[in-house]
Amino acid sequence: MLNLIIIGFFASAFAPLIYKRTKKYFGWIAASFPLYMFISFILKYNEIASGKIIKEAISWIPSLGINFSFLLDGLSLTFVLIITLIGTAVFLYAGSYMKNYEHTGRFYLYIGVFMTSMIGLVLSDNMITLFVFWELTSISSYLLIGFNHHKESSRKSALQALLVTGGGGLALMAGLILLAQVSGSFEISALYDIHDKIVSSKLYPAVVILILLGAFTKSAQFPFHFWLPNAMEAPTPVSAYLHSATMVKAGIYLIARFNHAIGGTVIWQDTILIAGTITMFIAALLAFNQTDLKKLLAYSTLSVLGTLTMLLGIGSNLAIKAFFIFLVAHSLYKGTLFLVAGIFDHKTGTRNVSMLGGLKKLLPVTMTAALLASFSMMGIIPLVGFIGKETVYSSILEVENFRFLLLALAVISNAFVVMVTILVGIKPFFGKLLPTLKPPQEAPVKMLIGPILLAVFGLLTGLFPNVFIQKLLDRSTISILAEELGITVKLWHGFNYVLLLSFVTLLLGIGLYYFRKQILQILENLSLSNYLKPSFWYERILNGTLSFASLQTKILQNGYLRYYIIFIIITTLGLTGYTLFKISGIGSLDITTDLTIYELIIGIIIIASTFLVITSVSRLKAIVAIGVVGFCIGIIFILYSAPDLALTTFAIETLTVILFVLVLYRLPKYLQFSNPGSKIRDAIIAASVGIFMTMIVLLVTAGEMQSELKKYFAEASLAEGKGRNIVNVILVDFRAIDTLGEITVLAVAAIGVYALLKLRLKEGDK
Amino acid sequence: MSFLEIAVNISIIMIGLSLILIFIRLAIGPTIEDRIVALDLLAANAIGFVAVYAIQNKTTTFLDVGIIVALLAFLGTVAFAYYLERRTRK
Amino acid sequence: MMEVISGIIILLGSFFILVSAIGLIRMPDLFTRMSATTKASTLGVGLVLLGTALFWQDIGISARAIIIVSFIFLTAPVAAHIIGRAAYFDKVPLWDKTKVDELKGRYDEKSHELKSKED
Amino acid sequence: MTFLLAILVGVLYSAGIYMILRRSLVKVIIGLIFLGYAANLLIFAIGRITKGIPAFIPADSEKLVEPFADPLPQALILTAIVIGFGVQAFAIVLFKRAYQTVGTDDLDEMKSTDELKEDKQ
Amino acid sequence: MFSIILSTASRYLLPLMLIFSFFLFLRGHNEPGGGFVGGLVAAAAYALYLIANGIEEAKLLLRAEPIKLIALGLFFAIVSTFLSLMTGQDFMTGIWAKNEFPVIGKVGTPLLFDLGVYFLVLGIVLKIIFSLAEEDNK
Amino acid sequence: MNLIIVLPIIVPLLFAVIMLFFWKNIKAHKILNVIASICSLAVAIILISNVNTLGILALQVGSWQAPFGISIVADLLTSIMVLITSVIGLATAIYSLGSMDEQREKFFYYPLLQFLLMGINGAFLTGDIFNLYVWFEVMLISSFVLLALGGKREQLEGAIKYVTLNLLSSAIFLAAVGILYGIVGTLNMADVARKIPFVEEKELVTVVSFLFMVAFGIKAAVFPLFFWLPASYHTPPIAVSAIFAGLLTKVGVYALIRVFTLIFIQDTNFTHTVLLVIAGFTMLTGVLGAASQNDMRKILSFHIISQIGYMIMGLALFSPLAIAGAIFYIIHHIIVKTNLFLVSGVVDKMKGSFNLKKIGGLYRYYPLLGLLFLIPALSLAGIPPLSGFWAKFVVIKAGLEIDQALIVIVALVVGILTLFSMTKIWNEAFWKDDPKGNENKIIDSFSAIKLSKKVLMFSPIIILALITIIIGFNAEPFFNFANNAASQLLNPSEYISKVLGL
Amino acid sequence: MKNQFLLNILLAIAWMLLTGELTVENFIEGLIIGYLILWISKSALGGTKYFKKIPKAIGFFFYFIKELIVANLKVAFDIVTPKDYMQPGIIAVPLDAETDMEITLLANLITLTPGSLSLDVSRDKKTLYVHSLYIEDADELRKIIKQGLERKLLEVLR
Numbered sequence A: 001m002l003n004l005i006i007i008g009f010f011a012s013a014f015a016p017l018i019y020k021r022t023k024k025y026f027g028w029i030a031a032s033f034p035l036y037m038f039i040s041f042i043l044k045y046n047e048i049a050s051g052k053i054i055k056e057a058i059s060w061i062p063s064l065g066i067n068f069s070f071l072l073d074g075l076s077l078t079f080v081l082i083i084t085l086i087g088t089a090v091f092l093y094a095g096s097y098m099k100n101y102e103h104t105g106r107f108y109l110y111i112g113v114f115m116t117s118m119i120g121l122v123l124s125d126n127m128i129t130l131f132v133f134w135e136l137t138s139i140s141s142y143l144l145i146g147f148n149h150h151k152e153s154s155r156k157s158a159l160q161a162l163l164v165t166g167g168g169g170l171a172l173m174a175g176l177i178l179l180a181q182v183s184g185s186f187e188i189s190a191l192y193d194i195h196d197k198i199v200s201s202k203l204y205p206a207v208v209i210l211i212l213l214g215a216f217t218k219s220a221q222f223p224f225h226f227w228l229p230n231a232m233e234a235p236t237p238v239s240a241y242l243h244s245a246t247m248v249k250a251g252i253y254l255i256a257r258f259n260h261a262i263g264g265t266v267i268w269q270d271t272i273l274i275a276g277t278i279t280m281f282i283a284a285l286l287a288f289n290q291t292d293l294k295k296l297l298a299y300s301t302l303s304v305l306g307t308l309t310m311l312l313g314i315g316s317n318l319a320i321k322a323f324f325i326f327l328v329a330h331s332l333y334k335g336t337l338f339l340v341a342g343i344f345d346h347k348t349g350t351r352n353v354s355m356l357g358g359l360k361k362l363l364p365v366t367m368t369a370a371l372l373a374s375f376s377m378m379g380i381i382p383l384v385g386f387i388g389k390e391t392v393y394s395s396i397l398e399v400e401n402f403r404f405l406l407l408a409l410a411v412i413s414n415a416f417v418v419m420v421t422i423l424v425g426i427k428p429f430f431g432k433l434l435p436t437l438k439p440p441q442e443a444p445v446k447m448l449i450g451p452i453l454l455a456v457f458g459l460l461t462g463l464f465p466n467v468f469i470q471k472l473l474d475r476s477t478i479s480i481l482a483e484e485l486g487i488t489v490k491l492w493h494g495f496n497y498v499l500l501l502s503f504v505t506l507l508l509g510i511g512l513y514y515f516r517k518q519i520l521q522i523l524e525n526l527s528l529s530n531y532l533k534p535s536f537w538y539e540r541i542l543n544g545t546l547s548f549a550s551l552q553t554k555i556l557q558n559g560y561l562r563y564y565i566i567f568i569i570i571t572t573l574g575l576t577g578y579t580l581f582k583i584s585g586i587g588s589l590d591i592t593t594d595l596t597i598y599e600l601i602i603g604i605i606i607i608a609s610t611f612l613v614i615t616s617v618s619r620l621k622a623i624v625a626i627g628v629v630g631f632c633i634g635i636i637f638i639l640y641s642a643p644d645l646a647l648t649t650f651a652i653e654t655l656t657v658i659l660f661v662l663v664l665y666r667l668p669k670y671l672q673f674s675n676p677g678s679k680i681r682d683a684i685i686a687a688s689v690g691i692f693m694t695m696i697v698l699l700v701t702a703g704e705m706q707s708e709l710k711k712y713f714a715e716a717s718l719a720e721g722k723g724r725n726i727v728n729v730i731l732v733d734f735r736a737i738d739t740l741g742e743i744t745v746l747a748v749a750a751i752g753v754y755a756l757l758k759l760r761l762k763e764g765d766k
Numbered sequence B: 001m002s003f004l005e006i007a008v009n010i011s012i013i014m015i016g017l018s019l020i021l022i023f024i025r026l027a028i029g030p031t032i033e034d035r036i037v038a039l040d041l042l043a044a045n046a047i048g049f050v051a052v053y054a055i056q057n058k059t060t061t062f063l064d065v066g067i068i069v070a071l072l073a074f075l076g077t078v079a080f081a082y083y084l085e086r087r088t089r090k
Numbered sequence C: 001m002m003e004v005i006s007g008i009i010i011l012l013g014s015f016f017i018l019v020s021a022i023g024l025i026r027m028p029d030l031f032t033r034m035s036a037t038t039k040a041s042t043l044g045v046g047l048v049l050l051g052t053a054l055f056w057q058d059i060g061i062s063a064r065a066i067i068i069v070s071f072i073f074l075t076a077p078v079a080a081h082i083i084g085r086a087a088y089f090d091k092v093p094l095w096d097k098t099k100v101d102e103l104k105g106r107y108d109e110k111s112h113e114l115k116s117k118e119d
Numbered sequence D: 001m002t003f004l005l006a007i008l009v010g011v012l013y014s015a016g017i018y019m020i021l022r023r024s025l026v027k028v029i030i031g032l033i034f035l036g037y038a039a040n041l042l043i044f045a046i047g048r049i050t051k052g053i054p055a056f057i058p059a060d061s062e063k064l065v066e067p068f069a070d071p072l073p074q075a076l077i078l079t080a081i082v083i084g085f086g087v088q089a090f091a092i093v094l095f096k097r098a099y100q101t102v103g104t105d106d107l108d109e110m111k112s113t114d115e116l117k118e119d120k121q
Numbered sequence E: 001m002f003s004i005i006l007s008t009a010s011r012y013l014l015p016l017m018l019i020f021s022f023f024l025f026l027r028g029h030n031e032p033g034g035g036f037v038g039g040l041v042a043a044a045a046y047a048l049y050l051i052a053n054g055i056e057e058a059k060l061l062l063r064a065e066p067i068k069l070i071a072l073g074l075f076f077a078i079v080s081t082f083l084s085l086m087t088g089q090d091f092m093t094g095i096w097a098k099n100e101f102p103v104i105g106k107v108g109t110p111l112l113f114d115l116g117v118y119f120l121v122l123g124i125v126l127k128i129i130f131s132l133a134e135e136d137n138k
Numbered sequence F: 001m002n003l004i005i006v007l008p009i010i011v012p013l014l015f016a017v018i019m020l021f022f023w024k025n026i027k028a029h030k031i032l033n034v035i036a037s038i039c040s041l042a043v044a045i046i047l048i049s050n051v052n053t054l055g056i057l058a059l060q061v062g063s064w065q066a067p068f069g070i071s072i073v074a075d076l077l078t079s080i081m082v083l084i085t086s087v088i089g090l091a092t093a094i095y096s097l098g099s100m101d102e103q104r105e106k107f108f109y110y111p112l113l114q115f116l117l118m119g120i121n122g123a124f125l126t127g128d129i130f131n132l133y134v135w136f137e138v139m140l141i142s143s144f145v146l147l148a149l150g151g152k153r154e155q156l157e158g159a160i161k162y163v164t165l166n167l168l169s170s171a172i173f174l175a176a177v178g179i180l181y182g183i184v185g186t187l188n189m190a191d192v193a194r195k196i197p198f199v200e201e202k203e204l205v206t207v208v209s210f211l212f213m214v215a216f217g218i219k220a221a222v223f224p225l226f227f228w229l230p231a232s233y234h235t236p237p238i239a240v241s242a243i244f245a246g247l248l249t250k251v252g253v254y255a256l257i258r259v260f261t262l263i264f265i266q267d268t269n270f271t272h273t274v275l276l277v278i279a280g281f282t283m284l285t286g287v288l289g290a291a292s293q294n295d296m297r298k299i300l301s302f303h304i305i306s307q308i309g310y311m312i313m314g315l316a317l318f319s320p321l322a323i324a325g326a327i328f329y330i331i332h333h334i335i336v337k338t339n340l341f342l343v344s345g346v347v348d349k350m351k352g353s354f355n356l357k358k359i360g361g362l363y364r365y366y367p368l369l370g371l372l373f374l375i376p377a378l379s380l381a382g383i384p385p386l387s388g389f390w391a392k393f394v395v396i397k398a399g400l401e402i403d404q405a406l407i408v409i410v411a412l413v414v415g416i417l418t419l420f421s422m423t424k425i426w427n428e429a430f431w432k433d434d435p436k437g438n439e440n441k442i443i444d445s446f447s448a449i450k451l452s453k454k455v456l457m458f459s460p461i462i463i464l465a466l467i468t469i470i471i472g473f474n475a476e477p478f479f480n481f482a483n484n485a486a487s488q489l490l491n492p493s494e495y496i497s498k499v500l501g502l
Numbered sequence G: 001m002k003n004q005f006l007l008n009i010l011l012a013i014a015w016m017l018l019t020g021e022l023t024v025e026n027f028i029e030g031l032i033i034g035y036l037i038l039w040i041s042k043s044a045l046g047g048t049k050y051f052k053k054i055p056k057a058i059g060f061f062f063y064f065i066k067e068l069i070v071a072n073l074k075v076a077f078d079i080v081t082p083k084d085y086m087q088p089g090i091i092a093v094p095l096d097a098e099t100d101m102e103i104t105l106l107a108n109l110i111t112l113t114p115g116s117l118s119l120d121v122s123r124d125k126k127t128l129y130v131h132s133l134y135i136e137d138a139d140e141l142r143k144i145i146k147q148g149l150e151r152k153l154l155e156v157l158r
């Protein structure tokens, strides 16, 4: 499996190159790639159907427990087959659809990467490997949604999708890490045996929430649903493939995959159930006032995604069965309808339903596919959609709590879906032929094969469910529930309650279709739309974050050097002050002192000239006073036995004066800018620092210091360093490398001064 | 205490006093030239102080510092004068 | 004996140093201050160093004392000259009881060139 | 003695901090110089001071016996002073150039690199 | 700044200061002084000369470009760190000549290192001061 | 003989000095700079393989027995840092050949680069706390000059803040070193580590530790000490920005890691909790700062801060995995951030601006550049399987393992905002059409550049991108290295005994 | 050449003084160092004359010391007593001294004598401006300077 994935990525990488040479036939070449994958996996069908699980693992980062481990069971095989089958249809279709786009090569690169990642995602047995592919699908989705990147709406939608799914992805990562922490392994299959241990862990609720956050964002569950309709900015093949058939199901796949290991608890089931139900219902309502073909399909997709989630939330055997059938059915019919919508777009120049009508003679083949898919979607016998809807209803009927509420919501939602289907898949072909931008004509073969293939597949599956999906269903449900269902899939269950419900749904849907204008009026009056408007909250949060970001940056990075310094000083004082006052010796510091008169005089002069400097209104006076300070410090060095220091201080002092004098010549007048208030504030800050430092000195010197170094230097200086001036021996021998660094600093400083003075680039220069 | 010690102590006090006086001139100015003169004188006094302090502590190592001070104080004064002259030249 | 002599000389030197400091405070204008002090301190420091040399009676120390003194003698007048000159340019006021000022008007304001006679 | 030095260290630090909080570039430079003094004196004081006995091995002896001043803090300060000089020299010239280029030494006029361009998303 | 007195004085002070600077450097290993202070005093001599006689004369006097002095100083320092390797000792280990010289005392790699410091300090101070003075003349 | 340990310091110095001798020959400078970088890389590779096989190496400079002289020490962390430094050095050297203007080259640009590298390597290699201060200063002064080189107004304004705040940091650092010496009477870090437990006034040690935290924190640009960085990093030529962005803050992080794993480990409950708080705010304020900017380099600059937060978080969590994560993060971040700056330089050459409002349309005509931006950008945002993902992954895993949920939440939120910033650049500079519309004219200014120069600019970008990918796909050896480095750090006894020769 | 050699010897002596070691080796060392320094200072020193008349120089030295002390006492007295006896002013002194060396030495010596201060020399080197504390009669003072210090100094130098 790893080799297939590697091949996938390589093939994708070369897509732009190959595309350049084979533009005309590229659709066929491209389609051969998912087809090849499809065949590779279908060859494993029997093995899997017989109950085998194929595993493959290569270690990747063993020290973190991360491996390329893959697992092919019923669930993953089902997904892989959907991915590759629809992939084949879409790749072929795109060969024609994308003909007039720029950079079609890049398109195939992205979508190839996406497909491969998606396959990797559903095959992964290692949580982190799964996550890697998960994120890759988000990224490729981002690139594909923004494919028409000259449009601002495309860029925005791409970003929105990425942020929502990416954010969820990060939560998922945390969830997976926590899960691994509880279970001790990143291998998913290793979780199955320790379900109870996981569920009883105190981290369990966090794990559930985090993983579901990932799943819900990816599968656009309420309240993260809004990105999906906006993702319709992508070229239609992308909508059909990623945002209907495959990527958006990754979240649902995730729930299904982990259901066995961490499911079955109240928190897990209820969260999923509630989120799914709400999504199903709200999406259906939101679809109502749409006119754009793709938006309509997107909302119906959302509703279905909600239904699927709801089914996992119900979690009964029947619900899982329903989940599975509905999943397959939806992938087939929705894929078809998206492709049909693309044909409308391509061949008529519009995607607005109200501008389409009477195309049946002009697009007969398209119509065949569209009708097959529509009937399936409406749940009409004998298509697979019918079985799907039947099982959904029957599983709801089994629910104990809130059964009728669920049922009512499901019926209403489905009725809306029916209405959408009529609008998208049926209405355009019948009635009056409406004028369109382009003269409508039948699509080329390349564009027709895909939808026909999928539609026919839907029909066949409906007619012969035991051939096509029974075994996969069995194996998949084992993966999800860890038990054999023993429920067979049948097309016809006889006349019963459920059939009645299907019928009611259909009628209701048709009714909605006919009275849609009136109902729209009512809905508008309710003006729910603002709060349910897809990206209302997203925008609020994003803009809020951005305004906050601006605000905080303006406050922090305000451009005033002195505030930066104040921040730093207060931080320092805050951190150290707290500890300093805990020091026991602080109260009993010995401040008795044996000052001699000259020490006192030097001290007084230093302090006095410091004040002179601070208060001076003349620059030159300040510099003279600084000179005095430096000078007196030099004298202090003499007093306390540091002649070399004194020498250096005097020398440096003089040089600094010379420097100042040479520079000062051109310096500005010494201006007074600060107001009294800030002076007082600064004085308080400055004094605090001073007091702090004084205390430090007193506290440290109150203790004894035993320095072996001092003794060593006294002994080794002459004997081994050959010098009597120990300070100098330290500088040129014991710690000569300090001096090496020091002279380097000087060298660089001199170069810097030189360069600063001589090199003056103008603003325009680069 | 020997006479020398007493003399040294008195000297130190006298030099210390002069340091203060010089500093007062430096502080009150009024012209910048006054301050520079004061600084120059401060350096000269420091040399005297170092010499006396050397006797008080019986170490000669400090004497060399005096040479440097003499040398550099001169340079500093020249630099200031240089600045003043440039400042006043139109 | 030598210690006593050295002590006396040092005291004398310190005295001159103090006097020069007092002069710095007392004198009425910059020029008189400089006139009075720079040299007083030169002598003062010179004496202190002489005393020091006498105290140690060591060729190295004496040499150092000589070097310092000669250096001060060499540089102090130069320093006084350039400050005085700068002060004159800077229009530092002369004491109001100053008797004569033959320098007045002899400097060229622009080039600072000093002339021998008034043009 | 240490007490005096401790006070001086505090005063110098206060002066340095106060000055670098000014709006004028020249004052900031002066502040930096004061911080340099303060740090040097701090190391000096905190390395324990000894009066009148420098760390020189006398001509007639092979090694130095206690008490004598600890030479290591002195060597550190020497290095720090020199480094400080180099850095300050550069800073002074930098500030001068900034003044020449910006036309003022008011730091509040030198915020352009921090400014947030106001245009909307 | 033109002053006959200062200019004349500086001409005679220069050699004196230079010899003093070299003296400080050489005996820094045993008495106060060393390469750093020595270099500074030498630089001060040139600075004085510059102020008294102008940048052009000062450059004429120095002859070498200060950058080369800097490079030379660093070069000496580096060489002194590597000489020990040739005798098989560790990096930067001091190597000393057997005989003592007057005043200088023992001669060895630390002295070479200090000489590097001397030249470097001279070079950098001159580079800085010359650059500023040239700027000032503009 | 452990001579190899000092070579990362000496080699750049030697070459810089040679360049100074030929100070007017720019051609020689260019060649020497590349040779120097290659030599440094070779030295670094030998060093890391030696350390890997022989364990921690220590050299007593001048043969003075520790703690009396200065010890140069290389453990795994050090050698990793030295190696990346040399990689970035080489990348910048090559990029500079293609992008640096002749004016700056004449004014010692290349020797300054080598001096900078010398300082950085010195900081990594030294085993002495005061010597660390010296190398910091070498690094700083070189960076000051490089930052201001050219003397444009924005450079000067940026440099003023950079210089002042960094000098403040140096002052605090110096004070801290002095106080530390006053307490323990030694400077050799191993020796300090040995003596610290016996200090009577524990609180005094904590106070000093905070001084170090602030001093290094300023250099590392953590909250609320980072202000110098966004004020200045976008002002110098891009090659300079790039090397700063990659290396300078990381020296601060390195220093924090060093002292807070070796020396100040007595009061971790307090000190490392403070670090954790700092880490959180650093991540947040940095990323929010980035979100508010429209200049490509400013966005990248703020992200440095935010990413530093993750590294500090690793240190603060103080578990083996966390420290390994921090180290891994450093490795990843240096490579990626340098690369992003280099890419931004190419963007500027093409479009004449870094301002996202003024540029656009890059992806249309330069898909390769798009790819070369996306790789480091997505890596920075932590998208798998690029290097940044593993970095983030490990740090977060470490946080979760020791129940630090809050910081993990912050890290995750910051992750998504990082993604936002990177896609913002992508959206504006690459996807959006050029607002000026005059594509062709702009393209010409780039196409006017000689092909050889283009190759010189692109090759380091490509190499760094490849490294990111390699680390991503082959994270195991890197992670192992980080792990081993972390275990060396958390068991300081080997370090102490190797340095002191016990 | 001769002067340079003399100066070299002088520097060697200065070296011995500085180092405080009166040995032959040190003298030779001083010669070498002195030579190097002269070479370095080449352009600073044009051809100049030196200290030919040692005895006169010594005599002058003691004359000067006497002046120094006497004048100092006078000024000191003025300073420490409350009453001011000063009559300060600036006078122009025409110069006989010609070379830079002569003028500089003279100016310095005048300055060193308390109470007087050489302010500047005119560009044509013909006039020295002196500030003095005690000017009863300007011409009288000019004469004292010319007859005293200048004449004696020039005797030594020429």
Ligand code: NA
Binding pocket: A644, A725, A727, A728, E028, E032, E033, E034, E035
């Ligand atoms: Na020394």
Ligand code: NA
Binding pocket: A728, A731, E028, E033, E034, E035, E036, E037
């Ligand atoms: Na030195």
